Amino acid sequence: MTVRTGWQALTQHPLGFLASAWPWRSLAYLVSGVLTGVGTAAVLLGLLVFGVLLTPAVVGLVLLAAVPLSGLVVARFERWRMLLVDRDPAPDPHRPPDRPGVRAWLRTRVREQQTWQELGYVGVSMFGLWWLDFGVLAVSFFLPGLCIASMFYDLTLPWYGYVFDSVAFVPLFVVAAYPVTVWAGARAALTRAILSPREAELGARLGEVSRSRARLVDAYEVERRRIERDLHDGAQQRLVALTVQLGLARLDLPPGSPAALQVGGAHEQAKLALAELRELIRGVHPQILTDRGLPAAAADVAGRSPVPVTVDLVLDGRLPASVEAAAYFVITESLANVAKHSRAGRAVVRGRVVGDRLVLEISDDGVGGADVTAGSGLAGLADRAAAANGTLTVTSPTGGPTLVRAELSCLVE
Structure with a gap:
């Protein structure tokens, strides 16, 4: 079974999971979550401050209008970042505008519930999620780091004592991979539920099924046309030639002779076969x-x-x-x-x-x-x-x- 998420790697191979890339991917996911949260908070705070200060000018209104739309940018980045711990891409739930142009795009996005849901996610991320990311990282690595740092306060240890303590404290860092991966998986599941609801995933899959079915129908029509062309240009032409030759041979034979009767019967059968083939061709593709x-x-x-x-x-x-x-x-x-x-x-x-x-x-x-x-x-x-x-x-x-x-x-x- 193909492992698609860090959770699957952890539950299916609890020990082999440590030798895989999933702990490092989970660590990168949480670290980038902290950086994203801090950066988003700084940018939004800057937009609000400068937007209020520059309100008399048009620039201030533009900056303030960018705040509710910031969720679109953050959500798109979060769906991409989630690939670190979940290999299944999260589909974009937004529907395309009904017509081209910036105004139509803005009108569509403002009226969508998903836009405001993503803005709410930005607020939750700024005031809660990245703090939790930082807390999990701090708790997971604080104790091992504290133990290693404490060795340097005891200056009476011989050199091999430092080596022994360092080796003894390494498993603490290994154990930290488990809580980091568990929280990264939970964080990604929450992000997917908010930014790519189940309905959006089902809609994307149904859309792909519909497009696949349409492609199959088109391929089927192309094949029907090929069969029609081959029958029309090949078998039908040969039957036409056979019918003409039998008709000519029938004229050359004495009327009423056994040979004339046999050729006449074959001529009639050839004409019936030609008529049936033409009907078949018409049914395949007229x-x-x-x-x-x-x-x-x-x-x-x-x-x-x-x-x-x-x-x-x-x-x-x-x-x-x-x-x-x-x-x-x-x-x-x-x-x-x-x-x-x-x-x-x-x-x-x-x-x-x-x-x-x-x-x-x-x-x-x-x-x-x-x-x-x-x-x-x-x-x-x-x-x-x-x-x-x-x-x-x-x-x-x-x-x-x-x-x-x-x-x-x-x-x-």
Whole structure:
């Protein structure tokens, strides 16, 4: 098991821990905590004093305004400093501004609870934490230092007495590694709880999961396009050539002869295989979607549906490729469900871009009763919509009608 914190090193290997770098890292964490506390107190005191003295001027107001924002700087440094005793980075819980510019950044930070929480941490650090850091260091090393210093008050000791006492007092310094590491771990845990709340860590991890899922979907689409291209340019062209050659050979044979019948049968089978391959290619990734966009691809699907379909899909321009692919397969699977299960007489596909989202609605006048959990392909559509940072809802009461509504984000990270 990989050791991520000083606490883990101490609890898992109480003796081997002494030979590791964790005691020294913990010592550096507490020493830097004392220096940070003293430095922060000096800087904030200077800002307050000079801000009050220079209040009639604009500079004084700027200095005073910098005081509540000082927590942002200190918190960022503390999250970085915490890596000394905790190898897991602490995520920054602040959300990005909704628009660029200093004013938008200030407005966002002032309205965030985390900003004031970090300012409170600065106060606690100045008036309490660095004093505790100093106290732990003083208690841990005061007794060993006092013992060694006391040797020099006894001038009657021979030289080997000094050596013996020095060696005897060394274990006291070794023992000091334990309280130093324990307090450093507690200090880091408290800092993480205040400056990187659990919700922020979960949000960062969920964000990374969403981005990873989006990357997988994009890679999947690239692979689908490669397979479609290979089938279109390779196997399909060979089948076309085979069909043409069989047709020509069929013309050269006497009508009604056994050879003509065999070649004719092979010709028909080749044409069926070519039709099935074209349908497979269209299912993998339709070329019309790449060439002409979503409205044309939706019209093509509607034209091949056994149920009459009206397409009302109006877009201002091309959407991102991943959004087009997700929307196309939502339409395809929904119309396939209409043909298989709904017993509908008509279906309608509507689509508009509202804000930064594509809103699709596929409705029919069938018998209803569609269930996402019943294995009709709707669960897969819901997963695909979620992977495109969207949602899919199905309204299908018994007796109909059925409405499948998908909202897909048009923003690509």
